[in-house]
Amino acid sequence: MSFLDQVLAAKRAEIRERKRKSPASALLRELSDERRSFSAALKREELAVIAEIKRASPSRGVLAPDLDPARLLARYEEGGAAAVSILTEREFFQGSLEDLAAARRLTHLPLLRKDFIIDPYQIVEAAAAGADAVLLILACLSPAQLQELQAAAGELGLEALVEIHDEAELETAVGAGARIIGINSRNLRTLAVEPERPFRLLPLLPAGVIKVAESGIARPAEAAALAAAGADAILVGEALVRSGDPAALIAAFRKGERACSSSRSAG
Numbered sequence: 001m002s003f004l005d006q007v008l009a010a011k012r013a014e015i016r017e018r019k020r021k022s023p024a025s026a027l028l029r030e031l032s033d034e035r036r037s038f039s040a041a042l043k044r045e046e047l048a049v050i051a052e053i054k055r056a057s058p059s060r061g062v063l064a065p066d067l068d069p070a071r072l073l074a075r076y077e078e079g080g081a082a083a084v085s086i087l088t089e090r091e092f093f094q095g096s097l098e099d100l101a102a103a104r105r106l107t108h109l110p111l112l113r114k115d116f117i118i119d120p121y122q123i124v125e126a127a128a129a130g131a132d133a134v135l136l137i138l139a140c141l142s143p144a145q146l147q148e149l150q151a152a153a154g155e156l157g158l159e160a161l162v163e164i165h166d167e168a169e170l171e172t173a174v175g176a177g178a179r180i181i182g183i184n185s186r187n188l189r190t191l192a193v194e195p196e197r198p199f200r201l202l203p204l205l206p207a208g209v210i211k212v213a214e215s216g217i218a219r220p221a222e223a224a225a226l227a228a229a230g231a232d233a234i235l236v237g238e239a240l241v242r243s244g245d246p247a248a249l250i251a252a253f254r255k256g257e258r259a260c261s262s263s264r265s266a267g
Helices: 001-023 025-026 038-042 069-079 097-106 120-129 143-154 167-175 197-204 222-230 248-255 262-266
Strands: 050-051 083-087 111-114 133-137 159-164 180-184 211-214 233-236
Touching: 001 120, 001 197, 025 097, 038 050, 038 083, 038 180, 038 211, 050 069, 050 248, 069 083, 069 097, 069 248, 083 097, 097 111, 111 120, 120 133, 120 143, 133 143, 133 180, 143 159, 143 167, 143 233, 159 167, 167 180, 167 197, 180 197, 197 211, 197 222, 233 248
Parallel strands: 050 083, 050 233, 083 111, 111 133, 133 159, 159 180, 180 211, 211 233
Antiparallel strands: none
């Protein structure tokens, strides 16, 4: 069984239990109308950095045993992060919706719920916990499910970052009208990082789409190369969480010069 299969099996069981404990009808009563624009935050002349709160990973184990979200978020803001990703998957990444709710109170930046979202119920959870956007991973979804989840997010005022891994998923995302598309360099079945992937796929994305590179980005030179290849933003977790100075690292990432800054205004 691949890593992704393991995660999805655990996720289905988790969702059944969470629905039992907190029905969607109860969560909907907790919603706020206030939303911060995730897409607007990524439209910058410089490379935008989505800085992640990430406690652990299946490939690296615990990344920061004493992680203090308040301190880390303050450093992310100091470094000029455009938005924050909160990893909420609990079994394999030690994340939680509580981290998301806490971040909502601690930062003014737009928040992305990063998880393996396969059910509209999780969209409601995200909105109730304070998310402004959700990650939708095409490797987990059929085209019909993608459409359903995008619609569910839109109904609650959330944006969607649609994650792809290959040309077929790219076509599906574009066909579904995705406005923010992330290219993940990590193979979710083997956990191997394939750093050439974004350089192959970025040129294939249409103008007007906000282009995000994800996974395996640790050095400013890597960020600069992705920016030159057309990325509007990068999503970075492990390198920032483990850094002694995440603010300085974000500032260094942001210096990457983009090849096509005009594509920002088109989106």
